[in-house]
Amino acid sequence: MPQHDSAFATALALILDLDPTLLGIVVLSLQVSLSAVLIAALLALPLGAALALWRFPGRGVLVVALNALMGLPPVVAGLAVYLLLSRAGPLGELGLLFTPGAMVVAQVLLVLPIIAALTRQQVEELHLEYREQLRSLGLSRLRMIPTLLWDARLGLMTVVLAGFGRASAEVGAVMIVGGNIDGVTRVMTTAIVLETSKGNLPLALGLGIVLLGLVGLVNAAAHLVGETARRRLG
Amino acid sequence: MRTRHTLTALGLMSLSLTAVAQDETPYITLASTTSTENSGLFDAIIPQFSETSGIDVRVIAVGTGQAFEIARRGDADSLLVHDTAGEERFVAEGYGTERADVMYNDFVLIGPSEDPASIREAETVEQAFSRIAEAEAPFASRGDDSGTNRAELRLWEAAGVEPDGEWYRELGSGMGPTLNTAAGMDAYVMADRATWVAFDNRQNLVLLFEGDDALFNQYGSVLISEEKHPHLKHDLAQQWHDWLLSDAGQQAIADFEVKGQQLFFPNAE
Numbered sequence: 001m002p003q004h005d006s007a008f009a010t011a012l013a014l015i016l017d018l019d020p021t022l023l024g025i026v027v028l029s030l031q032v033s034l035s036a037v038l039i040a041a042l043l044a045l046p047l048g049a050a051l052a053l054w055r056f057p058g059r060g061v062l063v064v065a066l067n068a069l070m071g072l073p074p075v076v077a078g079l080a081v082y083l084l085l086s087r088a089g090p091l092g093e094l095g096l097l098f099t100p101g102a103m104v105v106a107q108v109l110l111v112l113p114i115i116a117a118l119t120r121q122q123v124e125e126l127h128l129e130y131r132e133q134l135r136s137l138g139l140s141r142l143r144m145i146p147t148l149l150w151d152a153r154l155g156l157m158t159v160v161l162a163g164f165g166r167a168s169a170e171v172g173a174v175m176i177v178g179g180n181i182d183g184v185t186r187v188m189t190t191a192i193v194l195e196t197s198k199g200n201l202p203l204a205l206g207l208g209i210v211l212l213g214l215v216g217l218v219n220a221a222a223h224l225v226g227e228t229a230r231r232r233l234g
Numbered sequence: 235m236r237t238r239h240t241l242t243a244l245g246l247m248s249l250s251l252t253a254v255a256q257d258e259t260p261y262i263t264l265a266s267t268t269s270t271e272n273s274g275l276f277d278a279i280i281p282q283f284s285e286t287s288g289i290d291v292r293v294i295a296v297g298t299g300q301a302f303e304i305a306r307r308g309d310a311d312s313l314l315v316h317d318t319a320g321e322e323r324f325v326a327e328g329y330g331t332e333r334a335d336v337m338y339n340d341f342v343l344i345g346p347s348e349d350p351a352s353i354r355e356a357e358t359v360e361q362a363f364s365r366i367a368e369a370e371a372p373f374a375s376r377g378d379d380s381g382t383n384r385a386e387l388r389l390w391e392a393a394g395v396e397p398d399g400e401w402y403r404e405l406g407s408g409m410g411p412t413l414n415t416a417a418g419m420d421a422y423v424m425a426d427r428a429t430w431v432a433f434d435n436r437q438n439l440v441l442l443f444e445g446d447d448a449l450f451n452q453y454g455s456v457l458i459s460e461e462k463h464p465h466l467k468h469d470l471a472q473q474w475h476d477w478l479l480s481d482a483g484q485q486a487i488a489d490f491e492v493k494g495q496q497l498f499f500p501n502a503e
Contacts, residue, residue, distance in 0.1 A: 086307045086308070086309050087307055087308030087309050087463065087465065088307040088308055088309075089307075092308070097309055098263060098292065098294065098309070179263075179292075179294035180294070180295070181263075181292040181293060181294060182276075182277075182292075182293065184292055194271075194272075196410070196411070196414065197268065197272060197408050197409070197410025197411050197414070198272050198410055198432065198433065198434065199410060199413060199414060199417075199433040199434040199435030199436070200434050200435075201434070201435050
């Protein structure tokens with residue numbers, strides 16, 4: 001399989017050369033995906049916890065809808081955000097289309113349901129376990145949210161990483177709302193699509209290997225933080 | 235502690251994002267086709283334009299159908315596409331104000347080197363298309379309403395063939411992906427010469443038919459209506475349009491070569 005050999009060689013050369021174009025693409029990919037995950041987490045963690053603690057009519061529907069939205073096709077999310085941000089759309093005035101900001105918005109839409117749905121499930125289980133203790137402390141449900149989120153933090157880190165995986169892997173949404181503009185909105189996944197369409201398969205696969213390495217690094221960093229926290233807690 | 239870290243991280247992130255969004259040399263957004271982008275033409279000519287004008291050109295490379303739609307919605311400042319009939323309609327509908335010929339290249343017929351439909355010996359492109367249909371040899375069509383796709387459908391019509399059946403495969407993809415798939419299926423495919431020459435994953439595919447006048451592929455630059463979309467950067471787009479048609483722009487296009495071949499031929503009036 002000579003193609004694969006040259007892909008690994010290409011990946012290695014890409015990394016060793018520290019090509020400024022590639023560096024820009026890598027930095028933008030991380031900025032977009034990490035920002036999207038951060039924003040999504042800030043919204044989805046409390047939302048998921050609230051959904052675990054409150055009982056109200058239509059809650060079942062909401063839970064199912066959130067679970068289903070975990071499977072939202074990126075290209076649909078991209079199209080929706082495109083229509084929203086297009087000059088002819090309701091938020092066209094912002095001039096966000098074909099900027100990194102638009103890419104963040106689209107990825108938030110993709111990541112939010114994943115974090116919210118999985119948080120709901122984790123917090124619900126934890127709540128069942130500690131319900132009596134929490135009640136004896138006399139905590140209101142609103143006060144329980146930070147407590148339960150904090151107690152579930154190690155599991156929730158994996159949840160957030162799942163969200164990051166989704167953001168860094170998707171191409172359908174960022175392609176539509178970013179436009180894959182060289183030096184402005186080109187990220188790892190859209191660069192891979194472009195090189196594939198040029199028939200430059202070793203370079204495309206090489207970029208894929210670099211992307212996998214990056215995602216691996218982010219996960220390793222998160223793992224390290226988790227382990228340190230675990231050890232400190234004893 | 236934790237919240238403070240989170241807030242710092244959030245602050246840094248949004249700062250870095252705005253830094254990306256606000257790197258402010260003046261620029262225009264150009265909706266164009268995959269053939270021009272994939273061949274590397276823009277990488278060669280845009281720096282020359284930017285140097286003289288101080289204007290950057292941000293290219294959104296999509297199929298011609300999508301490029302028109304982006305421009306119609308007011309999301310691009312200028313258009314450079316290859317569907318003359320579509321461009322003229324775009325102007326007639328009031329979305330465009332001015333359309334001009336910029337350059338041309340040509341379409342070529344690609345296929346498996348064994349050439350089961352014997353199109354190498356065909357005298358006209360219509361004959362080549364008829365032979366492919368008669369032999370029911372696999373043919374990969376873009377099927378994406380792009381300029382190339384529209385040109386291909388016109389050629390089937392001219393050949394008097396209704397492309398239909400298992401041999402005719404509509405892929406709904408760009409030129410490059412279609413070539414990748416055709417290489418995998420050993421299928422015939424019509425491509426613009428620029429994408430074909432720059433394309434690396436040919437496998438068993440070779441150029442089989444070229445040179446018929448009917449394969450002529452004209453590119454045009456279109457300016458967007460100020461009346462429909464007052465927010466666009468019409469002044470900057472006009473400068474780009476004028477430069478493309480100027481001696482300097484036309485020379486830049488003529489000088490662009492891939493693998494020693496000139497891929498686009500300037501023909502502004």
